[in-house]
Amino acid sequence: MENLLFDFMSKYITLTEEEKTALLSMNLFHSVKKGTVLLKEGQSSKEFFFVIKGCIRVYYIIDGEEKTTAFYTELEALTPHCVITKTPSDYFVSCLEDSILLISNTELTEEANNKFPKFELMCRMFSEELLAKQQIDFDEFKTSSPEQRYLNLLEKRPDLIQRVPQHQLASFLGIQPQSLSRLRARIMEKKGR
Amino acid sequence: MENLLFDFMSKYITLTEEEKTALLSMNLFHSVKKGTVLLKEGQSSKEFFFVIKGCIRVYYIIDGEEKTTAFYTELEALTPHCVITKTPSDYFVSCLEDSILLISNTELTEEANNKFPKFELMCRMFSEELLAKQQIDFDEFKTSSPEQRYLNLLEKRPDLIQRVPQHQLASFLGIQPQSLSRLRARIMEKKGR
DNA sequence: TCCTTTTCTTAACTTAAGTGATCGAATAAG
DNA sequence: CTTATTCGATCACTTAAGTTAAGAAAAGGA
Numbered sequence: 001m002e003n004l005l006f007d008f009m010s011k012y013i014t015l016t017e018e019e020k021t022a023l024l025s026m027n028l029f030h031s032v033k034k035g036t037v038l039l040k041e042g043q044s045s046k047e048f049f050f051v052i053k054g055c056i057r058v059y060y061i062i063d064g065e066e067k068t069t070a071f072y073t074e075l076e077a078l079t080p081h082c083v084i085t086k087t088p089s090d091y092f093v094s095c096l097e098d099s100i101l102l103i104s105n106t107e108l109t110e111e112a113n114n115k116f117p118k119f120e121l122m123c124r125m126f127s128e129e130l131l132a133k134q135q136i137d138f139d140e141f142k143t144s145s146p147e148q149r150y151l152n153l154l155e156k157r158p159d160l161i162q163r164v165p166q167h168q169l170a171s172f173l174g175i176q177p178q179s180l181s182r183l184r185a186r187i188m189e190k191k192g193r
Numbered sequence: 194m195e196n197l198l199f200d201f202m203s204k205y206i207t208l209t210e211e212e213k214t215a216l217l218s219m220n221l222f223h224s225v226k227k228g229t230v231l232l233k234e235g236q237s238s239k240e241f242f243f244v245i246k247g248c249i250r251v252y253y254i255i256d257g258e259e260k261t262t263a264f265y266t267e268l269e270a271l272t273p274h275c276v277i278t279k280t281p282s283d284y285f286v287s288c289l290e291d292s293i294l295l296i297s298n299t300e301l302t303e304e305a306n307n308k309f310p311k312f313e314l315m316c317r318m319f320s321e322e323l324l325a326k327q328q329i330d331f332d333e334f335k336t337s338s339p340e341q342r343y344l345n346l347l348e349k350r351p352d353l354i355q356r357v358p359q360h361q362l363a364s365f366l367g368i369q370p371q372s373l374s375r376l377r378a379r380i381m382e383k384k385g386r
Numbered sequence: 387t388c389c390t391t392t393t394c395t396t397a398a399c400t401t402a403a404g405t406g407a408t409c410g411a412a413t414a415a416g
Numbered sequence: 417c418t419t420a421t422t423c424g425a426t427c428a429c430t431t432a433a434g435t436t437a438a439g440a441a442a443a444g445g446a
Contacts, residue, residue, distance in 0.1 A: 062336060069332040084325040091332070113317075117310060124306075124317035131324045132277040138331050139262040139284070142367040143255060145434090146403075166424060174335040179403050181425050186402090338404090339433075359394060372433050374395050379432090 001029070001100065004052055008075050012122040019116065028102045032095045039080055039093040046106040050077040054099020055163060059171075060091045068168040071096070071160055077126070097163065146175045147183050194222070197245055198295065201268050205315040212309065221295045225288045232273055232286040239299040241272040247292020248356060252364075253284045261361040264289070264353055270319070289357065339368045340376050 002024060009015060015023075029052065032038070038056065039045050049056060051072050058070040058078070069091070072078045082089040083106060113120040141149060150173055154161060161169065170180040195217060202208060208216075222245065225231070231249065232238050242249060244265050251263040251271070262284070265271045275282040276299060306313040334342060343366055347354060354362065363373040 058332070060332065060336060067336045069335050070328070079321065079325065081325040081329055084321055090329070113314075117313075120310075120313055120317060121306075124313060124320065127317065127320045127324050128272065128277055131320050131327065132272065132274040134324065134327055134331065135263070136274055136283070138327065138334070139251070139253065141331070141334070142262050142364070143253060143260045165422095167422095171335070176404060177424075178405080178426085182403080185425080358392095360392095369434060370394075371396085371435080375433085378395080 001052060004075070005050075005102065009122065012125050013118045026108065028104055028108075030101050030103050032099050032101055034095055034098045036095040037092060038095065038101075039082075039089055039091075041090060041092055042088045044082050044086060044088050045080060046083055048077070048079045048083055048104050048106075048109065049093070050102040050104075051075065052100040052102055054101070055096040056093055056099065056101070057096050057164075057168065058091050058093055059168075066168075067171045069172065071164060071172065073159070077130070079127075141174070146173055146179065147187070149173050150180070150183055151187070194245060194293065197268070198243075202315065205318050206311045219301065221297055221301075223294050223296050225292045225294055227288055227291050229288040230285060231288060231294075232275075232282055232284075234283060234285055235281045237275050237279060237281050238273060239276055241270070241276055241297050241299075241302065242286070243270045243295040243297075244268065245293040245295055247294070248289040249286055249292065249294070250289050250357075250361065251284050251286055252361075259361075260364045262365065264357060264365065266352070270323070272320075334367070339366055339372065340380070342366050343373070343376055344380070 002020075006015065006020060032054070038049065039047070041061065049072070051074055053074060055071055055073045056078065057068050057072070059066050059068040061067075070078075078093065080089055080091075080093060081087075109123070113123065140152060144152065153169075153173070164172075166180060167177040170177040173180065175183075195213075199208065199213060225247070231242065232240070234254065242265070244267055246267060248264055248266045249271065250261055250265070252259050252261040254260075263271075271286065273282055273286060274280075274284075302316070306316065333345060337345065346362075346366070357365075359373055360370040363370040366373065368376075
Protein backbone atom coordinates (compact mmCIF):
# COMPACT_ATOMS: atom_id res chain seq x y z
CA MET A 1 0.00 0.00 0.00
CA GLU A 2 2.82 2.39 0.95
CA ASN A 3 4.61 1.24 -2.14
CA LEU A 4 1.85 2.55 -4.35
CA LEU A 5 2.53 5.99 -2.91
CA PHE A 6 6.30 5.77 -3.14
CA ASP A 7 6.20 4.46 -6.69
CA PHE A 8 4.01 7.38 -7.56
CA MET A 9 6.31 9.90 -5.90
CA SER A 10 9.35 8.41 -7.55
CA LYS A 11 8.10 9.80 -10.86
CA TYR A 12 8.91 13.24 -9.52
CA ILE A 13 11.61 12.95 -6.86
CA THR A 14 13.89 10.41 -5.20
CA LEU A 15 13.26 9.75 -1.53
CA THR A 16 15.79 8.38 0.95
CA GLU A 17 14.77 5.56 3.29
CA GLU A 18 14.76 7.98 6.21
CA GLU A 19 12.39 10.27 4.38
CA LYS A 20 10.11 7.36 3.63
CA THR A 21 9.95 6.25 7.25
CA ALA A 22 9.39 9.86 8.31
CA LEU A 23 6.46 10.06 5.93
CA LEU A 24 4.97 6.80 7.15
CA SER A 25 5.32 7.81 10.80
CA MET A 26 3.00 10.75 10.14
CA ASN A 27 0.01 8.43 10.02
CA LEU A 28 -1.58 9.89 6.93
CA PHE A 29 -3.34 6.77 5.70
CA HIS A 30 -7.00 6.38 6.49
CA SER A 31 -9.56 3.71 5.76
CA VAL A 32 -12.84 5.39 4.83
CA LYS A 33 -16.24 3.71 4.55
CA LYS A 34 -18.43 4.12 1.50
CA GLY A 35 -20.80 7.06 1.87
CA THR A 36 -18.60 9.01 4.27
CA VAL A 37 -18.80 12.74 3.58
CA LEU A 38 -15.26 14.14 3.62
CA LEU A 39 -16.17 17.76 2.98
CA LYS A 40 -19.47 19.62 3.19
CA GLU A 41 -20.67 22.73 1.41
CA GLY A 42 -19.95 25.74 3.60
CA GLN A 43 -16.99 24.17 5.39
CA SER A 44 -13.54 25.76 5.19
CA SER A 45 -11.57 22.58 5.45
CA LYS A 46 -7.80 22.46 5.09
CA GLU A 47 -7.66 18.81 4.15
CA PHE A 48 -6.31 17.44 0.95
CA PHE A 49 -6.98 13.91 -0.37
CA PHE A 50 -4.91 11.42 -2.30
CA VAL A 51 -6.64 8.20 -3.29
CA ILE A 52 -4.61 5.08 -2.67
CA LYS A 53 -7.51 2.74 -3.30
CA GLY A 54 -11.19 3.36 -4.02
CA CYS A 55 -13.02 6.38 -5.31
CA ILE A 56 -14.21 9.75 -4.06
CA ARG A 57 -16.52 12.18 -5.81
CA VAL A 58 -17.19 15.91 -5.89
CA TYR A 59 -20.81 17.04 -6.06
CA TYR A 60 -22.90 20.17 -5.69
CA ILE A 61 -26.46 20.43 -4.47
CA ILE A 62 -28.23 22.78 -6.86
CA ASP A 63 -31.98 23.30 -6.38
CA GLY A 64 -32.02 20.25 -4.17
CA GLU A 65 -30.44 18.13 -6.91
CA GLU A 66 -27.06 16.44 -6.64
CA LYS A 67 -24.74 17.36 -9.50
CA THR A 68 -21.62 15.24 -9.62
CA THR A 69 -18.72 16.94 -11.41
CA ALA A 70 -15.65 14.86 -10.62
CA PHE A 71 -14.39 11.45 -9.59
CA TYR A 72 -10.98 10.69 -8.15
CA THR A 73 -9.69 7.14 -8.24
CA GLU A 74 -6.41 5.33 -7.62
CA LEU A 75 -3.37 7.70 -7.57
CA GLU A 76 -5.45 10.81 -8.17
CA ALA A 77 -5.42 13.77 -5.81
CA LEU A 78 -7.96 16.39 -4.84
CA THR A 79 -7.05 19.64 -3.18
CA PRO A 80 -10.46 21.24 -2.66
CA HIS A 81 -10.90 24.80 -3.85
CA CYS A 82 -11.57 25.99 -0.29
CA VAL A 83 -8.15 24.79 0.85
CA ILE A 84 -6.46 27.05 -1.69
CA THR A 85 -8.68 30.10 -1.31
CA LYS A 86 -9.46 29.67 2.40
CA THR A 87 -13.15 30.33 1.67
CA PRO A 88 -16.19 28.12 2.42
CA SER A 89 -16.57 25.20 0.04
CA ASP A 90 -19.18 25.32 -2.72
CA TYR A 91 -19.31 21.56 -2.97
CA PHE A 92 -19.36 18.26 -1.15
CA VAL A 93 -16.81 15.47 -1.32
CA SER A 94 -17.84 11.98 -0.45
CA CYS A 95 -16.59 8.44 -0.59
CA LEU A 96 -18.12 6.39 -3.40
CA GLU A 97 -16.57 3.09 -2.32
CA ASP A 98 -14.78 1.83 0.75
CA SER A 99 -11.45 3.51 0.21
CA ILE A 100 -7.96 4.02 1.50
CA LEU A 101 -6.97 7.66 1.38
CA LEU A 102 -3.93 9.69 2.25
CA ILE A 103 -5.32 12.72 4.04
CA SER A 104 -3.05 15.65 4.78
CA ASN A 105 -3.64 19.32 5.52
CA THR A 106 -2.18 22.74 4.83
CA GLU A 107 -0.01 22.85 7.96
CA LEU A 108 1.55 19.44 7.49
CA THR A 109 2.20 20.10 3.82
CA GLU A 110 3.75 23.51 4.44
CA GLU A 111 5.94 21.95 7.12
CA ALA A 112 7.09 19.21 4.77
CA ASN A 113 7.70 21.73 1.97
CA ASN A 114 9.86 23.86 4.25
CA LYS A 115 11.82 20.90 5.53
CA PHE A 116 12.31 19.19 2.18
CA PRO A 117 12.73 21.52 -0.81
CA LYS A 118 12.29 18.57 -3.14
CA PHE A 119 8.83 18.06 -1.71
CA GLU A 120 7.97 21.57 -2.84
CA LEU A 121 9.37 20.70 -6.25
CA MET A 122 7.19 17.61 -6.44
CA CYS A 123 4.10 19.58 -5.52
CA ARG A 124 4.83 22.14 -8.21
CA MET A 125 5.42 19.51 -10.87
CA PHE A 126 2.36 17.56 -9.84
CA SER A 127 0.01 20.51 -9.87
CA GLU A 128 1.39 21.81 -13.15
CA GLU A 129 0.79 18.39 -14.61
CA LEU A 130 -2.75 18.25 -13.23
CA LEU A 131 -3.47 21.72 -14.55
CA ALA A 132 -2.32 20.80 -18.04
CA LYS A 133 -4.26 17.53 -17.98
CA GLN A 134 -7.39 19.25 -16.81
CA GLN A 135 -7.09 21.88 -19.54
CA ILE A 136 -7.12 19.12 -22.13
CA ASP A 137 -10.13 17.47 -20.46
CA PHE A 138 -11.97 20.77 -20.41
CA ASP A 139 -11.13 21.42 -24.05
CA GLU A 140 -12.37 17.96 -25.04
CA PHE A 141 -15.55 18.56 -23.11
CA LYS A 142 -16.17 21.88 -24.84
CA THR A 143 -15.49 20.60 -28.31
CA SER A 144 -17.60 17.47 -28.18
CA SER A 145 -21.24 16.42 -27.92
CA PRO A 146 -22.68 14.42 -25.01
CA GLU A 147 -22.51 11.28 -27.15
CA GLN A 148 -18.88 11.88 -28.07
CA ARG A 149 -18.09 12.61 -24.43
CA TYR A 150 -19.60 9.29 -23.41
CA LEU A 151 -17.70 7.37 -26.09
CA ASN A 152 -14.54 9.18 -25.06
CA LEU A 153 -15.07 8.17 -21.44
CA LEU A 154 -15.78 4.60 -22.51
CA GLU A 155 -12.37 4.57 -24.14
CA LYS A 156 -10.32 6.44 -21.57
CA ARG A 157 -11.94 5.54 -18.26
CA PRO A 158 -13.97 2.37 -18.84
CA ASP A 159 -13.60 1.58 -15.14
CA LEU A 160 -15.66 4.66 -14.19
CA ILE A 161 -18.61 3.47 -16.24
CA GLN A 162 -18.57 0.22 -14.30
CA ARG A 163 -18.08 1.53 -10.79
CA VAL A 164 -20.16 4.72 -10.85
CA PRO A 165 -24.01 4.96 -10.74
CA GLN A 166 -25.50 6.10 -14.05
CA HIS A 167 -27.16 9.23 -12.72
CA GLN A 168 -23.84 10.44 -11.32
CA LEU A 169 -22.12 9.63 -14.59
CA ALA A 170 -24.78 11.65 -16.39
CA SER A 171 -24.13 14.87 -14.53
CA PHE A 172 -20.39 14.21 -14.85
CA LEU A 173 -21.05 14.25 -18.62
CA GLY A 174 -23.10 17.42 -18.27
CA ILE A 175 -26.49 15.87 -19.10
CA GLN A 176 -29.64 14.45 -17.44
CA PRO A 177 -29.79 10.76 -16.47
CA GLN A 178 -32.62 10.19 -18.97
CA SER A 179 -30.44 11.57 -21.75
CA LEU A 180 -27.64 9.22 -20.82
CA SER A 181 -29.99 6.21 -20.95
CA ARG A 182 -31.29 7.31 -24.34
CA LEU A 183 -27.82 7.97 -25.68
CA ARG A 184 -26.60 4.55 -24.58
CA ALA A 185 -29.58 2.93 -26.29
CA ARG A 186 -28.79 4.93 -29.43
CA ILE A 187 -25.18 3.72 -29.42
CA MET A 188 -26.22 0.11 -28.87
CA GLU A 189 -28.60 0.30 -31.80
CA LYS A 190 -25.87 1.69 -34.06
CA LYS A 191 -23.51 -1.10 -32.98
CA GLY A 192 -26.15 -3.75 -33.53
CA ARG A 193 -26.70 -2.69 -37.12
CA MET B 194 4.65 47.82 -17.35
CA GLU B 195 7.20 46.01 -15.20
CA ASN B 196 5.24 47.15 -12.20
CA LEU B 197 2.22 45.16 -13.35
CA LEU B 198 4.37 42.05 -13.13
CA PHE B 199 5.96 42.89 -9.80
CA ASP B 200 2.63 43.81 -8.24
CA PHE B 201 1.30 40.48 -9.39
CA MET B 202 4.29 38.57 -8.01
CA SER B 203 4.06 40.40 -4.70
CA LYS B 204 0.86 38.49 -3.98
CA TYR B 205 2.98 35.38 -3.62
CA ILE B 206 6.52 36.37 -2.68
CA THR B 207 8.63 39.44 -1.78
CA LEU B 208 11.37 40.31 -4.24
CA THR B 209 14.50 42.31 -3.44
CA GLU B 210 15.55 45.14 -5.76
CA GLU B 211 18.45 43.02 -6.99
CA GLU B 212 16.12 40.22 -7.88
CA LYS B 213 13.89 42.62 -9.76
CA THR B 214 16.73 44.03 -11.82
CA ALA B 215 17.99 40.50 -12.45
CA LEU B 216 14.55 39.57 -13.75
CA LEU B 217 14.34 42.63 -15.98
CA SER B 218 17.81 42.04 -17.42
CA MET B 219 16.61 38.70 -18.78
CA ASN B 220 14.69 40.44 -21.53
CA LEU B 221 11.52 38.45 -21.20
CA PHE B 222 9.10 41.11 -22.41
CA HIS B 223 7.92 40.93 -25.98
CA SER B 224 5.62 43.03 -28.07
CA VAL B 225 3.51 40.76 -30.25
CA LYS B 226 1.34 41.79 -33.19
CA LYS B 227 -2.27 40.71 -33.51
CA GLY B 228 -2.59 37.47 -35.44
CA THR B 229 0.86 36.17 -34.55
CA VAL B 230 0.81 32.41 -34.01
CA LEU B 231 2.77 31.65 -30.86
CA LEU B 232 2.40 27.87 -30.94
CA LYS B 233 1.30 25.51 -33.70
CA GLU B 234 -0.28 22.08 -33.53
CA GLY B 235 2.46 19.45 -33.71
CA GLN B 236 5.16 21.68 -32.23
CA SER B 237 6.91 20.69 -29.01
CA SER B 238 7.56 24.17 -27.77
CA LYS B 239 9.06 24.90 -24.37
CA GLU B 240 7.70 28.41 -24.12
CA PHE B 241 5.35 29.66 -21.50
CA PHE B 242 3.31 32.89 -21.76
CA PHE B 243 2.24 35.50 -19.27
CA VAL B 244 -0.01 38.25 -20.59
CA ILE B 245 0.99 41.73 -19.45
CA LYS B 246 -1.35 43.46 -21.85
CA GLY B 247 -3.63 42.17 -24.60
CA CYS B 248 -5.13 38.75 -25.21
CA ILE B 249 -4.05 35.37 -26.53
CA ARG B 250 -6.26 32.43 -27.40
CA VAL B 251 -6.04 28.65 -27.58
CA TYR B 252 -7.72 26.90 -30.48
CA TYR B 253 -7.89 23.54 -32.14
CA ILE B 254 -8.50 22.78 -35.78
CA ILE B 255 -11.02 19.94 -35.87
CA ASP B 256 -12.33 18.84 -39.29
CA GLY B 257 -10.95 22.05 -40.73
CA GLU B 258 -12.90 24.12 -38.21
CA GLU B 259 -11.33 26.39 -35.62
CA LYS B 260 -12.54 25.58 -32.11
CA THR B 261 -11.48 28.18 -29.56
CA THR B 262 -11.35 26.83 -26.01
CA ALA B 263 -9.54 29.48 -23.95
CA PHE B 264 -8.61 33.14 -23.74
CA TYR B 265 -5.85 34.60 -21.60
CA THR B 266 -5.90 38.30 -20.81
CA GLU B 267 -4.08 40.69 -18.47
CA LEU B 268 -2.19 38.90 -15.67
CA GLU B 269 -3.18 35.44 -16.85
CA ALA B 270 -0.66 32.76 -17.71
CA LEU B 271 -0.59 29.86 -20.13
CA THR B 272 1.83 26.98 -19.85
CA PRO B 273 0.91 24.89 -22.87
CA HIS B 274 0.26 21.23 -22.31
CA CYS B 275 3.19 20.30 -24.56
CA VAL B 276 5.62 22.16 -22.30
CA ILE B 277 4.64 19.98 -19.36
CA THR B 278 4.40 16.65 -21.15
CA LYS B 279 7.15 17.29 -23.73
CA THR B 280 4.86 15.94 -26.44
CA PRO B 281 3.66 17.64 -29.66
CA SER B 282 0.94 20.21 -29.08
CA ASP B 283 -2.68 19.39 -29.92
CA TYR B 284 -3.59 23.03 -30.28
CA PHE B 285 -2.60 26.44 -31.58
CA VAL B 286 -1.98 29.58 -29.57
CA SER B 287 -2.31 32.93 -31.26
CA CYS B 288 -2.43 36.59 -30.44
CA LEU B 289 -5.94 38.05 -30.55
CA GLU B 290 -4.81 41.67 -30.09
CA ASP B 291 -1.53 43.53 -30.23
CA SER B 292 -0.10 42.37 -26.91
CA ILE B 293 2.78 42.59 -24.52
CA LEU B 294 3.78 39.18 -23.25
CA LEU B 295 6.32 37.81 -20.88
CA ILE B 296 7.70 34.77 -22.66
CA SER B 297 9.92 32.36 -20.80
CA ASN B 298 10.90 28.74 -21.30
CA THR B 299 11.59 25.55 -19.37
CA GLU B 300 15.34 26.12 -19.07
CA LEU B 301 15.10 29.69 -17.82
CA THR B 302 12.37 28.80 -15.38
CA GLU B 303 14.22 25.78 -14.01
CA GLU B 304 17.31 27.92 -13.60
CA ALA B 305 15.39 30.59 -11.72
CA ASN B 306 13.70 27.95 -9.56
CA ASN B 307 17.04 26.43 -8.63
CA LYS B 308 18.61 29.79 -7.88
CA PHE B 309 15.67 31.25 -5.95
CA PRO B 310 13.68 28.75 -3.87
CA LYS B 311 10.98 31.36 -3.38
CA PHE B 312 10.45 31.39 -7.11
CA GLU B 313 9.65 27.70 -6.96
CA LEU B 314 7.24 28.47 -4.12
CA MET B 315 5.51 31.12 -6.21
CA CYS B 316 5.13 28.74 -9.14
CA ARG B 317 3.61 26.09 -6.90
CA MET B 318 1.16 28.50 -5.31
CA PHE B 319 0.26 30.00 -8.66
CA SER B 320 -0.41 26.71 -10.38
CA GLU B 321 -2.35 25.34 -7.41
CA GLU B 322 -4.48 28.46 -7.53
CA LEU B 323 -5.04 28.11 -11.27
CA LEU B 324 -5.91 24.46 -10.89
CA ALA B 325 -8.53 25.22 -8.23
CA LYS B 326 -9.96 28.09 -10.26
CA GLN B 327 -10.18 25.97 -13.36
CA GLN B 328 -11.92 23.18 -11.49
CA ILE B 329 -14.64 25.62 -10.47
CA ASP B 330 -14.94 26.88 -14.06
CA PHE B 331 -15.20 23.34 -15.35
CA ASP B 332 -17.83 22.49 -12.74
CA GLU B 333 -19.88 25.56 -13.65
CA PHE B 334 -19.64 24.61 -17.30
CA LYS B 335 -20.87 21.07 -16.63
CA THR B 336 -23.74 22.12 -14.43
CA SER B 337 -25.17 24.85 -16.62
CA SER B 338 -26.87 25.30 -19.98
CA PRO B 339 -25.38 27.30 -22.86
CA GLU B 340 -27.66 30.20 -21.98
CA GLN B 341 -26.62 30.15 -18.33
CA ARG B 342 -22.99 29.91 -19.39
CA TYR B 343 -23.39 33.01 -21.54
CA LEU B 344 -25.11 34.96 -18.75
CA ASN B 345 -22.41 33.82 -16.37
CA LEU B 346 -19.72 35.07 -18.73
CA LEU B 347 -21.56 38.34 -19.15
CA GLU B 348 -21.34 38.81 -15.41
CA LYS B 349 -17.84 37.55 -14.73
CA ARG B 350 -15.90 38.49 -17.86
CA PRO B 351 -17.92 41.21 -19.65
CA ASP B 352 -14.66 42.41 -21.26
CA LEU B 353 -14.32 39.14 -23.18
CA ILE B 354 -17.72 39.58 -24.82
CA GLN B 355 -16.56 42.97 -26.09
CA ARG B 356 -13.10 42.14 -27.30
CA VAL B 357 -13.60 38.64 -28.72
CA PRO B 358 -15.30 37.75 -32.05
CA GLN B 359 -18.69 36.04 -31.59
CA HIS B 360 -17.80 32.83 -33.38
CA GLN B 361 -14.79 32.36 -31.08
CA LEU B 362 -16.93 33.11 -28.05
CA ALA B 363 -19.43 30.52 -29.26
CA SER B 364 -16.96 27.65 -29.32
CA PHE B 365 -15.56 28.89 -26.01
CA LEU B 366 -19.12 28.36 -24.68
CA GLY B 367 -19.28 24.95 -26.32
CA ILE B 368 -21.87 25.82 -28.98
CA GLN B 369 -22.21 26.84 -32.64
CA PRO B 370 -22.03 30.54 -33.61
CA GLN B 371 -25.64 30.39 -34.87
CA SER B 372 -26.77 29.12 -31.50
CA LEU B 373 -25.02 32.00 -29.76
CA SER B 374 -26.78 34.52 -32.01
CA ARG B 375 -30.12 32.90 -31.34
CA LEU B 376 -29.50 32.67 -27.62
CA ARG B 377 -28.55 36.35 -27.45
CA ALA B 378 -31.73 37.28 -29.33
CA ARG B 379 -33.72 35.14 -26.89
CA ILE B 380 -32.20 36.91 -23.89
CA MET B 381 -32.83 40.35 -25.41
CA GLU B 382 -36.45 39.43 -25.99
CA LYS B 383 -36.88 38.28 -22.38
CA LYS B 384 -35.30 41.52 -21.11
CA GLY B 385 -37.54 43.63 -23.34
CA ARG B 386 -40.71 42.12 -21.95
C1' DT C 387 -11.47 54.17 -51.97
C1' DC C 388 -13.44 49.96 -53.63
C1' DC C 389 -13.58 45.17 -53.53
C1' DT C 390 -13.01 40.88 -51.22
C1' DT C 391 -13.38 38.21 -47.27
C1' DT C 392 -14.88 37.38 -42.92
C1' DT C 393 -18.28 37.81 -39.47
C1' DC C 394 -22.87 38.06 -37.66
C1' DT C 395 -27.74 37.40 -37.93
C1' DT C 396 -31.91 35.24 -39.42
C1' DA C 397 -34.78 31.49 -41.01
C1' DA C 398 -36.39 26.71 -41.88
C1' DC C 399 -35.65 22.21 -40.85
C1' DT C 400 -33.53 18.23 -38.31
C1' DT C 401 -31.85 16.17 -34.35
C1' DA C 402 -30.97 15.65 -29.68
C1' DA C 403 -31.44 17.10 -24.96
C1' DG C 404 -34.71 18.67 -21.11
C1' DT C 405 -38.94 17.49 -18.61
C1' DG C 406 -42.44 14.84 -16.36
C1' DA C 407 -44.28 10.47 -15.63
C1' DT C 408 -44.36 5.46 -15.22
C1' DC C 409 -42.72 0.80 -14.34
C1' DG C 410 -39.70 -2.84 -13.29
C1' DA C 411 -35.26 -3.98 -11.07
C1' DA C 412 -31.84 -3.39 -7.87
C1' DT C 413 -30.44 -1.84 -3.37
C1' DA C 414 -30.78 -0.65 1.22
C1' DA C 415 -33.19 -0.68 5.63
C1' DG C 416 -35.84 -2.66 9.04
C1' DC D 417 -37.33 -11.88 4.53
C1' DT D 418 -40.04 -8.10 3.62
C1' DT D 419 -40.73 -3.43 2.75
C1' DA D 420 -39.05 1.11 1.24
C1' DT D 421 -36.27 3.61 -1.42
C1' DT D 422 -33.35 4.44 -5.05
C1' DC D 423 -32.01 3.56 -9.69
C1' DG D 424 -32.29 2.76 -14.59
C1' DA D 425 -34.98 2.47 -18.82
C1' DT D 426 -38.64 4.01 -21.63
C1' DC D 427 -42.27 7.02 -23.54
C1' DA D 428 -44.52 11.35 -24.94
C1' DC D 429 -43.93 15.94 -25.25
C1' DT D 430 -41.39 20.45 -25.13
C1' DT D 431 -37.53 23.13 -25.89
C1' DA D 432 -33.17 24.23 -27.52
C1' DA D 433 -29.11 23.21 -30.15
C1' DG D 434 -27.10 21.45 -34.75
C1' DT D 435 -27.27 22.11 -39.72
C1' DT D 436 -27.72 24.25 -44.07
C1' DA D 437 -28.37 28.26 -46.51
C1' DA D 438 -28.76 33.12 -47.53
C1' DG D 439 -28.15 37.89 -46.91
C1' DA D 440 -26.50 42.09 -44.38
C1' DA D 441 -22.77 44.25 -41.94
C1' DA D 442 -18.13 44.92 -40.78
C1' DA D 443 -13.24 44.42 -41.41
C1' DG D 444 -9.15 43.99 -44.06
C1' DG D 445 -6.29 44.35 -48.13
C1' DA D 446 -5.02 46.19 -52.63
